Amino acid sequence: MNLLPGKYRYVPVLAMVFFGVAAFTPILNEPGLQQTFAVAFLFAALALTYDLLLGFTGLLSFGHALYYAAGAYGAAYAMARWDWGIIPAGIFAMVFATLIALFTGATALRVKGIAFAMVTLAFAEAGHVIAVLNMWGLSNGDQTLQLNFDSVPDFFLGVNNTRNLYLLALVTLILIYVAVWWLTQSSMGRVLQALRDNEERVSVLGLKPFNFKLIAFVLAGVMAAFVGVIAVIVTNNANPVMGSTQTTISLLLMVILGGIATRWGAVIGGLIYVVLSQRLTTLDTQGALSGLPEWIGGPMSEPAFILGVIFILVVMFSPGGIAGALYRLRMKFGSSVK
Amino acid sequence: MEIFITLFITGFGLGALYFLVASGLSLIYGLMGVLNFAHGAFLTAGAYATWYFTTSIRADGSLSSYVISLFIAGVVGALFAVATEQILIKYLYDRHIDQALVTVGLGFVATSAYLGWFGSDPLIVLPPTQLYNTVQIGDAFVGIDRFLYIGVAALVLIANFLMMRYTRIGLIIRAGVENRSMVTALGIDVRKAFTFVFFIGGFAAGLGGALATTYASGVGPTLGDAFLIYAFITVVIGGMGSVPGTAIAAIVVGTTQVLVNYYVQGLGDFVVVMLLALVLLVRPQGLLGKVAH
Amino acid sequence: MTSNAAIRVSDLSLAIGGAKIVDGVTLEVKPGELLGVIGPNGAGKTSLFNLISGLRPATRGNIYLGDDDITNESPASRASKGLGRTFQTSSVFTLLPVLENVRLAAEAAMGGSMKITRRAYSFKPAIAKAEEALNAVGLSDKRFTPAGALSHGDKRRLEIAIVLASDAKVVMLDEPMAGMSVENVPVLTEIIRSLSRDYGRTVLMVEHHMHVVLGLADRIAVMHQGELLICADPQTVISDPTVQSAYLGESL
Numbered sequence: 001m002n003l004l005p006g007k008y009r010y011v012p013v014l015a016m017v018f019f020g021v022a023a024f025t026p027i028l029n030e031p032g033l034q035q036t037f038a039v040a041f042l043f044a045a046l047a048l049t050y051d052l053l054l055g056f057t058g059l060l061s062f063g064h065a066l067y068y069a070a071g072a073y074g075a076a077y078a079m080a081r082w083d084w085g086i087i088p089a090g091i092f093a094m095v096f097a098t099l100i101a102l103f104t105g106a107t108a109l110r111v112k113g114i115a116f117a118m119v120t121l122a123f124a125e126a127g128h129v130i131a132v133l134n135m136w137g138l139s140n141g142d143q144t145l146q147l148n149f150d151s152v153p154d155f156f157l158g159v160n161n162t163r164n165l166y167l168l169a170l171v172t173l174i175l176i177y178v179a180v181w182w183l184t185q186s187s188m189g190r191v192l193q194a195l196r197d198n199e200e201r202v203s204v205l206g207l208k209p210f211n212f213k214l215i216a217f218v219l220a221g222v223m224a225a226f227v228g229v230i231a232v233i234v235t236n237n238a239n240p241v242m243g244s245t246q247t248t249i250s251l252l253l254m255v256i257l258g259g260i261a262t263r264w265g266a267v268i269g270g271l272i273y274v275v276l277s278q279r280l281t282t283l284d285t286q287g288a289l290s291g292l293p294e295w296i297g298g299p300m301s302e303p304a305f306i307l308g309v310i311f312i313l314v315v316m317f318s319p320g321g322i323a324g325a326l327y328r329l330r331m332k333f334g335s336s337v338k
Numbered sequence: 339m340e341i342f343i344t345l346f347i348t349g350f351g352l353g354a355l356y357f358l359v360a361s362g363l364s365l366i367y368g369l370m371g372v373l374n375f376a377h378g379a380f381l382t383a384g385a386y387a388t389w390y391f392t393t394s395i396r397a398d399g400s401l402s403s404y405v406i407s408l409f410i411a412g413v414v415g416a417l418f419a420v421a422t423e424q425i426l427i428k429y430l431y432d433r434h435i436d437q438a439l440v441t442v443g444l445g446f447v448a449t450s451a452y453l454g455w456f457g458s459d460p461l462i463v464l465p466p467t468q469l470y471n472t473v474q475i476g477d478a479f480v481g482i483d484r485f486l487y488i489g490v491a492a493l494v495l496i497a498n499f500l501m502m503r504y505t506r507i508g509l510i511i512r513a514g515v516e517n518r519s520m521v522t523a524l525g526i527d528v529r530k531a532f533t534f535v536f537f538i539g540g541f542a543a544g545l546g547g548a549l550a551t552t553y554a555s556g557v558g559p560t561l562g563d564a565f566l567i568y569a570f571i572t573v574v575i576g577g578m579g580s581v582p583g584t585a586i587a588a589i590v591v592g593t594t595q596v597l598v599n600y601y602v603q604g605l606g607d608f609v610v611v612m613l614l615a616l617v618l619l620v621r622p623q624g625l626l627g628k629v630a631h
Numbered sequence: 632m633t634s635n636a637a638i639r640v641s642d643l644s645l646a647i648g649g650a651k652i653v654d655g656v657t658l659e660v661k662p663g664e665l666l667g668v669i670g671p672n673g674a675g676k677t678s679l680f681n682l683i684s685g686l687r688p689a690t691r692g693n694i695y696l697g698d699d700d701i702t703n704e705s706p707a708s709r710a711s712k713g714l715g716r717t718f719q720t721s722s723v724f725t726l727l728p729v730l731e732n733v734r735l736a737a738e739a740a741m742g743g744s745m746k747i748t749r750r751a752y753s754f755k756p757a758i759a760k761a762e763e764a765l766n767a768v769g770l771s772d773k774r775f776t777p778a779g780a781l782s783h784g785d786k787r788r789l790e791i792a793i794v795l796a797s798d799a800k801v802v803m804l805d806e807p808m809a810g811m812s813v814e815n816v817p818v819l820t821e822i823i824r825s826l827s828r829d830y831g832r833t834v835l836m837v838e839h840h841m842h843v844v845l846g847l848a849d850r851i852a853v854m855h856q857g858e859l860l861i862c863a864d865p866q867t868v869i870s871d872p873t874v875q876s877a878y879l880g881e882s883l
């Protein structure tokens with residue numbers, strides 16, 4: 001499924017160029033804003049990897065955050081405890097995450113649908129517990145595992161270099177976007193989309209559904225781990241929240257909000273989600289909610305509350321999210337679709 | 339040996355709490371195919387109801403206040419659950435994934451609403467002094483509250499059994515779990531049963547929430563989320579749709595978790611997850627689950 | 632033991648919870664033959680196909696593709712050995728375009744579907760094969776329509792195109808005419824005939840339209856309550872008294 005007709009194909013490219021250039025202009029010059037957007041880009045990238053599972057393969061996983069966290073912790077650990085440079089640490093983290101994804105994926109994929117969702121949830125929770133409780137001294141618990149500043153080049157360090165972090169995150173998003181785009185256009189990617197539609201049909205074509213689903217699962221996991229490695233550089237630490245169910249659920253929210261199986265829907269969902277969460281918090285601190293009674297003002301000051309409500313409304317009234325809504329608008333006003 | 343007895347009964351008690359959450363989850367899933375991610379929010383609602391009642395309405399710390407608060411928590415959980423079914427789930431019939439997603443959203447919204455209303459710090463709920471007593475078994479001393487959890491869960495299990503066996507709605511639920519289309523084809527309105535399982539599931543969860551304030555010495559916005567994950571594990575291990583299976587699985591999960599956690603903090607949670615993986619490898623439909631079609 | 636059958640089942644049985652759904656079916660189909668499978672509703676025809684294609688494991692008995700015992704193989708490996716099928720209720724990839732549905736089958740048969748490195752549309756042989764199959768069933772002009780948006784009749788054609796492109800030596804068609812409008816039946820009949828005559832496929836076809844079966848089949852197998860009553864040429868079958876009693880009330 002591709003909702004973008006030919007003439008809109010260049011829009012994502014233009015958007016990325018815009019964001020790249022904007023960082024050098026007054027529009028996006030402020031380090032605080034750049035940091036917000038850097039985080040937003042990383043979450044957009046993560047949402048894309050999640051969409052590869054949910055939208056393009058039809059796998060509803062509640063444990064995707066595990067691989068993000070494995071990437072982050074793997075890299076942070078190798079840098080902090082072994083004094084490795086960022087490159088070998090990053091490679092180590094991705095190998096580490098691959099092994100975990102292989103094992104957990106192969107087990108979880110023995111069941112389908114909702115049971116699969118629960119099993120992935122349980123695996124992620126196990127990882128989360130290790131991180132929270134600092135089991136075997138691996139994670140430093142709630143203190144977070146700090147980035148070893150000796151392991152990364154100087155131009156990624158300090159407030160003066162926030163723009164470089166911003167660009168690093170943007171490049172990460174572009175890389176993931178291209179990778180997901182490539183995957184979904186590839187021969188294998190088409191099998192994944194066929195699986196999403198009808199698994200039995202795929203098996204009588206002579207293709208083993210399990211193998212393909214496992215490949216998708218592991219690839220999505222490895223890409224999430226890559227984002228995790230970059231996140232350590234951008235946010236300077238690996239922390240337990242990264243592996244929490246909350247993180248996976250926010251990815252789910254992003255993808256559904258933006259529209260599944262469209263790629264750019266996940267990106268928009270991710271950007272909106274992160275930017276809105278941050279802005280809504282400032283809304284509260286600026287006193288915009290002070291006129292409201294406490295029983296409604298309290299929840300309204302939690303960005304998650306508003307995002308959750310929007311999410312419920314989207315699921316109930318606008319299947320396909322923002323992308324689906326745009327698509328319906330276009331159909332309604334009759335612009336030609338190939 | 340003493341320590342083993344203490345741990346075992348504590349784990350049994352925790353398992354009883356899991357059962358209270360998981361039995362509703364299992365029935366809702368078995369009957370309607372809805373994985374209810376908002377179930378933890380029902381539990382938390384019950385827990386806050388207990389907190390409110392025992393600190394603001396009848397703060398005398400008496401056993402009777404506590405018992406009343408249990409009941410109120412159950413009702414709050416049940417009302418929350420019924421509202422969920424009537425306002426959200428009902429309009430998404432046969433859109434199973436969307437139903438699950440809506441409950442995810444609701445859980446998300448509820449957790450942040452609790453956060454906005456009650457703050458992130460846990461609120462202390464003091465149980466009546468009688469529950470601080472211990473019982474001696476052999477050489478071991480076991481907190482009496484553990485037996486309360488087990489007793490309440492046992493009551494719920496028995497009530498469940500009697501209802502399933504001897505009432506019309508119970509019959510419809512049992513038949514519906516086996517084969518929903520058949521029941522509908524017989525001209526029976528399953529939708530009432532849908533509302534009903536949400537009611538009893540929500541009641542059990544609210545009750546579990548009230549007891550959880552004693553187990554966890556208080557209530558915070560994410561109390562239910564913590565229980566929900568292990569309740570999910572319990573449901574999968576027990577076999578979705580099977581209440582007896584859920585009961586057995588709850589005991590296994592609770593005792594394993596507590597026993598292992600005593601020796602290595604956190605390892606118990608880990609072992610439980612591995613147990614889930616093991617069960618799935620050997621018996622994908624769970625202990626007492628029907629074979630998936 | 633070797634035989635020259637394209638597909639052979641012996642004592643094939645399926646029991647679900649004590650009910651005998653398929654009961655001791657023994658049958659062989661010669662290469663290039665078109666076998667009609669008939670029987671009243673619930674006779675076990677679809678279940679027989681499910682057993683042969685591996686979607687359900689057999690309780691008893693064996694299945695041979697050529698000389699190869701495939702009884703314990705997965706649906707996918709049976710398919711990759713040349714066993715193809717359609718489903719009683721249309722089963723296509725609804726969100727994918729028509730061409731993509733067929734291209735996937737062609738590429739799977741050519742063993743290229745694992746490739747991550749290749750763009751789906753840059754593998755020309757699979758496209759060519761898919762186009763050819765679409766041409767054969769008359770769906771070429773709808774190649775970019777999402778399969779879910781096709782009319783019922785077109786979906787059935789698409790399913791035939793899929794088995795055609797998949798190079799399956801043995802093809803099982805489960806009620807290909809079900810729900811087709813009257814004017815479409817002769818067209819589809821010709822497509823199925825050419826499947827066996829022009830493409831040399833061995834065809835097993837479940838069908839309720841008797842005149843279609845009688846016009847197409849080399850031999851007819853009759854199932855009743857899970858058992859195979861008879862398997863013989865059309866004339867013998869329609870004059871057989873057990874068949875008539877099995878169908879009591881339904882005209883042949």
Ligand SMILES: Nc1ncnc2c1ncn2[C@@H]1O[C@H](COP(=O)(O)OP(=O)(O)OP(=O)(O)O)[C@@H](O)[C@H]1O
Nearest residue numbers: 647650652670671672673674675676677678679719
């Ligand atoms: N999973 C199952 N569980 C229980 N019974 C089943 C199952 N699948 C099929 N049956 C039963 O097996 C019998 C044979 O079914 P099958 O679908 O093979 O019949 P059929 O000959 O294809 O009928 P039709 O002409 O209606 O398609 C039916 O009575 C059906 O109810």
Ligand SMILES: [Mg+2]
Nearest residue numbers: 676677678719
């Ligand atoms: Mg049939």
